[in-house]
Amino acid sequence: MKFVKMHGLGNDFVFIENKDGRDKNFSELARCMCKRHTGIGADGLIIIAGSDAADVRMRIINADGSEAEMCGNGIRCFAKYVYDSKIITKTEFSVETLAGIMKPKIIVDKNGDAGLVTINMGKPFTDRGSIPMAGSAGPVLNEEITVGGEPWKITSLFLGVPHTVTYVNDVEAVDINKWGPLFKTHEVFPKNTNVNFTELIDDKTIKVRTWERGAGATLACGTGSCSAAVSSFLNGYTGRNVDVQLYLGSLHVEYNEDDGNVYMTGPAAVSFTGEWPDEV
Numbered sequence: 001m002k003f004v005k006m007h008g009l010g011n012d013f014v015f016i017e018n019k020d021g022r023d024k025n026f027s028e029l030a031r032c033m034c035k036r037h038t039g040i041g042a043d044g045l046i047i048i049a050g051s052d053a054a055d056v057r058m059r060i061i062n063a064d065g066s067e068a069e070m071c072g073n074g075i076r077c078f079a080k081y082v083y084d085s086k087i088i089t090k091t092e093f094s095v096e097t098l099a100g101i102m103k104p105k106i107i108v109d110k111n112g113d114a115g116l117v118t119i120n121m122g123k124p125f126t127d128r129g130s131i132p133m134a135g136s137a138g139p140v141l142n143e144e145i146t147v148g149g150e151p152w153k154i155t156s157l158f159l160g161v162p163h164t165v166t167y168v169n170d171v172e173a174v175d176i177n178k179w180g181p182l183f184k185t186h187e188v189f190p191k192n193t194n195v196n197f198t199e200l201i202d203d204k205t206i207k208v209r210t211w212e213r214g215a216g217a218t219l220a221c222g223t224g225s226c227s228a229a230v231s232s233f234l235n236g237y238t239g240r241n242v243d244v245q246l247y248l249g250s251l252h253v254e255y256n257e258d259d260g261n262v263y264m265t266g267p268a269a270v271s272f273t274g275e276w277p278d279e280v
């Protein structure tokens with residue numbers, strides 16, 4: 001089985017094409033491929049498949065074998081993959097995901113390949129009941145919960161996947177491997193949560209470190225960056241346009257005033273290609 005290893009600012013994925021088109025359970029394959037020491041090593045497995053509802057379909061299986069609804073860094077890589085390999089020849093197209101239809105826009109580089117990619121991530125939802133934020137009261141801002149015996153203020157929302165944002169003075173000082181799992185399984189999150197420890201730099205810049213459901217601490221999280229940007233705007237800390245600083249670079253996020261959608265722009269890169277034995 002041919003695979004391509006890609007990453008979006010260090011959030012890394014194995015890509016395979018589901019050529020026969022049948023829906024399969026890819027959990028075990030994801031667990032084996034994603035293992036850092038005995039596999040290819042990745043935060044998730046992404047499957048490229050055909051779609052009746054959009055130009056193409058993306059499935060994302062986390063490193064632990066659980067399937068996520070969406071993946072922000074993954075879909076930028078996905079867009080580069082399908083554009084550079086000519087599965088899709090348009091620079092603007094639609095991708096079916098479990099979180100709905102996403103719309104990538106490719107910015108073509110000087111070699112004719114996909115360079116930066118902008119994704120229309122759709123509208124944020126309130127977290128717990130999946131109520132659209134537009135026209136509703138929106139999420140509860142800075143709600144206090146007790147995690148690991150300590151009080152934390154959180155803003156939770158659903159932007160492709162469930163996210164919680166909590167503000168800290170210094171993200172580097174937070175032991176995210178300690179706190180991440182405690183947030184993830186907290187009783188207030190029926191589908192578990194990803195958690196984004198967020199430091200405010202100025203009204204146009206935030207710094208985010210994410211602990212992900214299904215993958216643990218990652219170098220970047222696209223849906224998490226978007227959630228932290230939306231939360232920062234709703235809390236009155238930033239404007240609608242924010243640069244999100246991550247370990248290996250930045251994502252630009254715009255929470256558009258006119259259409260209520262969230263637009264994320266950032267890089268996507270191929271690390272290497274290879275063959276994986278078919279018998280897992």
Ligand SMILES: N[C@@H](CCC[C@H](N)C(=O)O)C(=O)O
Nearest residue numbers: 068071072073161221222223
């Ligand atoms: N890294 C991703 C999010 C992947 C899904 C997440 N682990 C979940 O299960 O919710 C991103 O860039 O958005």
